[in-house]
Amino acid sequence: MSHTQALAEFLAGLRYEQVPDAVLARTEDLFLDWLASALASQGAHPIPLFEAYARRMGPAQGPARILVNGESSSAYFAALVNAASSHLVEQDDLHNSSVLHPATVVFPAALAAAQDLGKSGRELLLASIAGYEAGIRIGEFLGRSHYRIFHTTATVGTLAAAVAVGKLMDFGQEQFLNLLGSAGTQAAGLWEFLRDAADSKQLHTAKAAADGLLAAYLTADGLTGARNILEGDQGMAAGMSSDADATRLSDRLGSRWALLETSFKFHASCRHTHPAADALLQLMAQQGLRHEQIERVETRVHHGAIDVLGRVKVPRTVHQAKFSMGTVLGLIAVHGKAGLPEFHELSLTDPAVAAFREKVGMTLDPEVDAAYPRRWLGRVVVTTVDGRTLHGAIDEPKGDPGNSLSRPELEDKFRRLVQFSGARSPEQASTLIQQVWDLRHATDLKELR
Amino acid sequence: MSHTQALAEFLAGLRYEQVPDAVLARTEDLFLDWLASALASQGAHPIPLFEAYARRMGPAQGPARILVNGESSSAYFAALVNAASSHLVEQDDLHNSSVLHPATVVFPAALAAAQDLGKSGRELLLASIAGYEAGIRIGEFLGRSHYRIFHTTATVGTLAAAVAVGKLMDFGQEQFLNLLGSAGTQAAGLWEFLRDAADSKQLHTAKAAADGLLAAYLTADGLTGARNILEGDQGMAAGMSSDADATRLSDRLGSRWALLETSFKFHASCRHTHPAADALLQLMAQQGLRHEQIERVETRVHHGAIDVLGRVKVPRTVHQAKFSMGTVLGLIAVHGKAGLPEFHELSLTDPAVAAFREKVGMTLDPEVDAAYPRRWLGRVVVTTVDGRTLHGAIDEPKGDPGNSLSRPELEDKFRRLVQFSGARSPEQASTLIQQVWDLRHATDLKELR
Numbered sequence: 001m002s003h004t005q006a007l008a009e010f011l012a013g014l015r016y017e018q019v020p021d022a023v024l025a026r027t028e029d030l031f032l033d034w035l036a037s038a039l040a041s042q043g044a045h046p047i048p049l050f051e052a053y054a055r056r057m058g059p060a061q062g063p064a065r066i067l068v069n070g071e072s073s074s075a076y077f078a079a080l081v082n083a084a085s086s087h088l089v090e091q092d093d094l095h096n097s098s099v100l101h102p103a104t105v106v107f108p109a110a111l112a113a114a115q116d117l118g119k120s121g122r123e124l125l126l127a128s129i130a131g132y133e134a135g136i137r138i139g140e141f142l143g144r145s146h147y148r149i150f151h152t153t154a155t156v157g158t159l160a161a162a163v164a165v166g167k168l169m170d171f172g173q174e175q176f177l178n179l180l181g182s183a184g185t186q187a188a189g190l191w192e193f194l195r196d197a198a199d200s201k202q203l204h205t206a207k208a209a210a211d212g213l214l215a216a217y218l219t220a221d222g223l224t225g226a227r228n229i230l231e232g233d234q235g236m237a238a239g240m241s242s243d244a245d246a247t248r249l250s251d252r253l254g255s256r257w258a259l260l261e262t263s264f265k266f267h268a269s270c271r272h273t274h275p276a277a278d279a280l281l282q283l284m285a286q287q288g289l290r291h292e293q294i295e296r297v298e299t300r301v302h303h304g305a306i307d308v309l310g311r312v313k314v315p316r317t318v319h320q321a322k323f324s325m326g327t328v329l330g331l332i333a334v335h336g337k338a339g340l341p342e343f344h345e346l347s348l349t350d351p352a353v354a355a356f357r358e359k360v361g362m363t364l365d366p367e368v369d370a371a372y373p374r375r376w377l378g379r380v381v382v383t384t385v386d387g388r389t390l391h392g393a394i395d396e397p398k399g400d401p402g403n404s405l406s407r408p409e410l411e412d413k414f415r416r417l418v419q420f421s422g423a424r425s426p427e428q429a430s431t432l433i434q435q436v437w438d439l440r441h442a443t444d445l446k447e448l449r
Numbered sequence: 450m451s452h453t454q455a456l457a458e459f460l461a462g463l464r465y466e467q468v469p470d471a472v473l474a475r476t477e478d479l480f481l482d483w484l485a486s487a488l489a490s491q492g493a494h495p496i497p498l499f500e501a502y503a504r505r506m507g508p509a510q511g512p513a514r515i516l517v518n519g520e521s522s523s524a525y526f527a528a529l530v531n532a533a534s535s536h537l538v539e540q541d542d543l544h545n546s547s548v549l550h551p552a553t554v555v556f557p558a559a560l561a562a563a564q565d566l567g568k569s570g571r572e573l574l575l576a577s578i579a580g581y582e583a584g585i586r587i588g589e590f591l592g593r594s595h596y597r598i599f600h601t602t603a604t605v606g607t608l609a610a611a612v613a614v615g616k617l618m619d620f621g622q623e624q625f626l627n628l629l630g631s632a633g634t635q636a637a638g639l640w641e642f643l644r645d646a647a648d649s650k651q652l653h654t655a656k657a658a659a660d661g662l663l664a665a666y667l668t669a670d671g672l673t674g675a676r677n678i679l680e681g682d683q684g685m686a687a688g689m690s691s692d693a694d695a696t697r698l699s700d701r702l703g704s705r706w707a708l709l710e711t712s713f714k715f716h717a718s719c720r721h722t723h724p725a726a727d728a729l730l731q732l733m734a735q736q737g738l739r740h741e742q743i744e745r746v747e748t749r750v751h752h753g754a755i756d757v758l759g760r761v762k763v764p765r766t767v768h769q770a771k772f773s774m775g776t777v778l779g780l781i782a783v784h785g786k787a788g789l790p791e792f793h794e795l796s797l798t799d800p801a802v803a804a805f806r807e808k809v810g811m812t813l814d815p816e817v818d819a820a821y822p823r824r825w826l827g828r829v830v831v832t833t834v835d836g837r838t839l840h841g842a843i844d845e846p847k848g849d850p851g852n853s854l855s856r857p858e859l860e861d862k863f864r865r866l867v868q869f870s871g872a873r874s875p876e877q878a879s880t881l882i883q884q885v886w887d888l889r890h891a892t893d894l895k896e897l898r
Contacts, residue, residue, distance in 0.1 A: 049670045053663065057525040059508045076506040149688035154634075181642060185603075185649045186656055188637035191683035192675035193630060199673045200634045207635055211656070214502070221498045224648045226641035234640035234756075239598035239689065307683075 003141075003249035004230050008176035010253040011134060011163060016126045023257045024440060027125050027132075029410055030093055032436040033264055034086055034103035035067070039424060040340065040417035041088035042068040046199040050084040050206055053077075064112040065449045068423060075116035075217075076210055079161070082108035083209030084202040087153070089340055090322045091417060094271045095132075095262045096400070097374045098139025098156070099147050099304065101205075102262060105157030106131035108209040110164040113216070114445050119168055121442030129259055130167035135160025136258040137251060141230065143243040144373065148307055150240055154189020154204030161212025162219075169220050181225020182215040184236050195311050197320040264399040264410070267338040269321075272305040273328040274397040275368075275378030281332050283382060283392030291333035291356055293384050299325060300365030300379035302372035309362065321347035326357030340420045376400070407437075452590075452698035453679050457625035459702040460583060460612060465575045472706045473889060476574050476581075478859055479542055481885040482713055483535055483552035484516070488873060489789065489866035490537035491517045495648040499533040499655055502526075513561040514898040517872060524565035524666075525659055528610070531557035532658030533651040536602070538789055539771045540866060543720045544581075544711045545849070546823045547588025547605070548596050548753065550654075551711060554606030555580035557658040559613040562665070563894050568617055570891030578708055579616035584609025585707040589697040590679060593822065595690040597756055603638020603653030604689065610661025611668075618669050630674020631664040633685050644760050646769040713848040713859070716787040718770075721754040722777040723846040724817075724827030730781050732831060732841030740782035740805055742833050748774060749814030749828035751821035758811065770796035775806030789869045825849070856886075 001009070041047050051069055054077035061071070064078030068085050072078070086092055087104040094101050106128050114124045139156045146152060162183035166176055189208070193200035219225065229235045230249065237244035267277055276299040283289070299305075308323065315321040321343055322328070330353035331338040335346060346353055368377045378394040396403040405413065411433055418424045424432065435448055442448070450458070490496050500518055503526035510520070513527030517534050521527070535541055536553040543550050555577050563573045588605045595601060611632035615625055638657070642649035668674070678684045679698060686693035716726055725748040732738070748754075757772065764770040770792055771777070779802035780787040784795060795802055817826045827843040845852040854862065860882055867873045873881065884897055891897070 046667075046672050049667050049672050052670060053666060056666070057508075057523040057663075058506070074506040149683050178647070181645075181647055182649065182652055185639045185642060185652065186637050188635050190634045190675070190678065190685065190688055192678050192681040192687075193634060194683070195681065196630075196673065196676050198627070198630055198675050200631065200675060203631055203634065203667070203672065203674075207660070214506075217502055217505070218495075218498050218652070221501060223495050223498050223652065224645065225652075226639070226647050226649060227645050229639065229641050232641040232644065234598050234643070236639065238641075239639055 006250035036414040036417040037092040038086035042421040042423035075112040078112035080210040084206035087205040100139040109161035121439040127167040131164030132259040134163040140248040151189040155187040157208030165216035184229035266398040279378035279392040296383040326360035330356035455699035485863040485866040486541040487535035491870040491872035524561040527561035529659040533655035536654040549588040558610035570888040576616040580613030581708040583612040592692040600638040604636040606657030614665035633678035715847040728827035728841035745832040775809035779805035
């Protein structure tokens with residue numbers, strides 16, 4: 001049996017009863033965290049473009065909910081818009097070793113299909129877990145070489161979303177093999193857009209969720225796909241990776257719950273900036289340093305950080321600011337935090353942040369790079385105005401599994417994000433939070449909106 | 450100015466008045482040939498799956514026509530279904546040096562958008578020409594290494610379809626750059642499905658046309674894309690090619706009309722079988738050979754033929770039979786032709802065809818390979834039962850630009866394909882033919898159905 005076949009067998013056999021309670025609870029945590037990110041983008045470019053596209057190309061109403069505007073549509077368009085919107089504010093979750101943002105692709109497809117198919121909260125949770133477990137392993141399989149050119153959340157996201165919807169439809173092993181084939185042959189998404197701060201990140205997640213859902217609906221009706229799309233001679237690894245490791249596909253299926261390794265985002269910036277941001281934050285607190293006392297910050301980073309962040313010198317948009325190491329550390333140093341309000345009100349306009357940005361450099365660090373992507377180590381070397389050299393180090397950024405967010409912290413993050421966009425009133429936010437904590441008892445997901 | 454910028458400038462500036470009459474007339478030829486392929490697939494798996502998907506996810510009716518069932522939908526779903534259906538019977542056109550099937554991706558997107566936007570026949574023709582000229586050059590740019598893993602009609606087809614719709618919308622150079630970015634970052638499609646005779650070929654063309662159309666509608670509303678998606682460090686060539694040649698993108702823009710180099714398909718099989726089929730057909734006619742007199746046929750082929758055809762030993766489906774060199778030559782040798790009726794009635798069941806199949810081999814030929822993909826040379830070495838060795842050779846398969854189909858031949862092919870599926874009556878076929886020959890005078894394309 002190939003590794004892909006083993007993965008498909010696991011997905012087909014996965015039962016709600018065998019999922020540990022901690023995994024179910026963490027899935028609810030991740031779902032609430034995802035809802036926060038989706039709602040936080042209400043009204044922000046380019047989300048209204050996707051809403052308009054859904055109105056133009058889709059039905060006037062349907063069984064699935066578009067979160068940002070409260071409208072309804074078919075499952076396809078709900079998945080499309082909800083996935084576009086949940087990856088905009090850079091607050092959604094991340095799995096480290098796969099460099100995959102699972103929530104923004106898995107939940108939009110699973111929720112839209114669950115609403116369309118009349119599934120329960122338990123079925124939604126189980127389907128989402130299947131999507132996470134498959135997506136994370138496929139991301140690890142494709143490896144670092146893939147991520148250097150391809151946006152893993154877009155490419156692998158298509159398969160993760162497809163698996164979640166396939167699990168909702170109770171696919172067997174054969175159907176999962178066909179599904180992976182039809183999803184994998186649609187997998188796309190290139191990092192090139194970063195150079196121009198273009199809108200492709202939203203297009204990527206939108207299409208990954210919607211394309212995955214499309215693959216599942218067509219597979220359910222009988223569309224066949226390549227049975228070895230991951231490992232085959234003309235498959236994804238052959239075309240889009242040079243360091244693929246097939247053993248990752250079947251790594252400890254059923255005993256390792258990869259979903260539990262997923263990190264929550266604390267800062268509202270690209271995850272590659274978080275280790276250094278936390279290391280600097282801790283060092284400044286420990287040493288009682290103010291930003292004016294700092295002459296230089298050299299961040300010691302893994303190669304992926306340079307690939308993704310190296311393009312932005314002077315950010316021109318808020319989105320680009322989230323990918324600017326200097327800007328993120330500037331917000332941290334000057335204002336003590338880098339949340340959505342700081343990015344929108346200060347990241348492009350505060351002269352102190354801009355001045356600090358010029359003091360920040362990135363250097364490839366062999367130790368940090370060797371640990372990556374399993375561990376995201378934060379290392380900064382700070383030179384002070386009075387000539388001292390200080391070393392800051394953290395081994396788990398805030399939000400990582402060993403340094404995670406509690407339910408009160410997650411509720412607080414949810415309220416802050418929803419308040420930021422004004423997408424829901426405080427009362428509506430409380431209702432939504434309660435609905436999510438009750439998810440495993442919900443029989444009707446249409447009221448989740 | 451980069452080659453991509455030059456291409457975008459050409460596309461933005463292209464005017465109907467500057468297109469030679471021969472190009473306009475050939476575009477009408479190609480359009481009729483495309484309609485034939487789309488209609489020929491009526492009722493055949495997996496096309497009804499795409500029809501059902503459009504019904505489930507799209508509006509109940511809309512401004513654009515789904516050809517195979519006469520229903521209407523939004524432009525997105527019309528493009529999706531029409532593109533799936535026009536690549537099924539292996540009778541649609543091919544551009545040699547790009548190894549791109551332009552019609553099946555360009556026309557579905559352009560027609561659906563033209564019907565949606567109320568455009569004229571002239572605007573449809575100009576938009577389609579833009580799609581051909583861009584798509585062919587992008588296919589040539591990505592080169593042979595791309596085609597070994599990726600289905601160029603799927604990947605490049607996304608950009609070709611996008612360009613056609615962008616031209617319908619009268620995009621300027623900046624919009625075309627953004628459009629290429631948003632289309633290129635969605636480009637996907639792997640050959641792995643061939644091994645299993647899976648349905649991905651239809652998924653590929655469906656998604657290429659629909660994704661390209663989606664990119665154009667979102668770009669028109671303001672979505673930005675990577676400005677250098679083809680040539681950039683993290684763009685298509687970087688991720689999906691090892692022999693890209695950027696000069697091909699701007700090759701003789703405005704003087705070379707690449708659309709004129711497109712071939713029509715005469716046999717109903719994979720184009721990689723045509724050179725050998727024509728060489729064998731000619732040799733048997735010249736020598737008065739019957740199939741029983743032949744002991745062995747060694748076809749001398751280019752590498753791409755082995756990549757695409759090498760998987761199929763004993764075909765299990767009609768579709769696979771079209772990718773079996775032995776079966777195609779068996780139909781040619783035993784029945785004198787390899788059209789749709791021969792494939793459906795004889796390719797899997799005729800013992801004489803099966804016996805002949807076992808006599809056929811493929812060998813890489815350096816001369817044939819060096820000429821490819823610009824020229825598709827046909828070379829066969831036949832050993833007869835009585836011990837003779839005969840050499841067959843043709844330099845332009847039937848349907849190539851130098852050996853093209855006349856309008857009466859195209860009309861005949863159209864009638865045969867439509868009759869094969871029963872999608873239209875002979876009278877309706879005549880009406881459609883006349884509508885296409887009058888295309889450049891049509892003001893309303895809604896009646897084209």
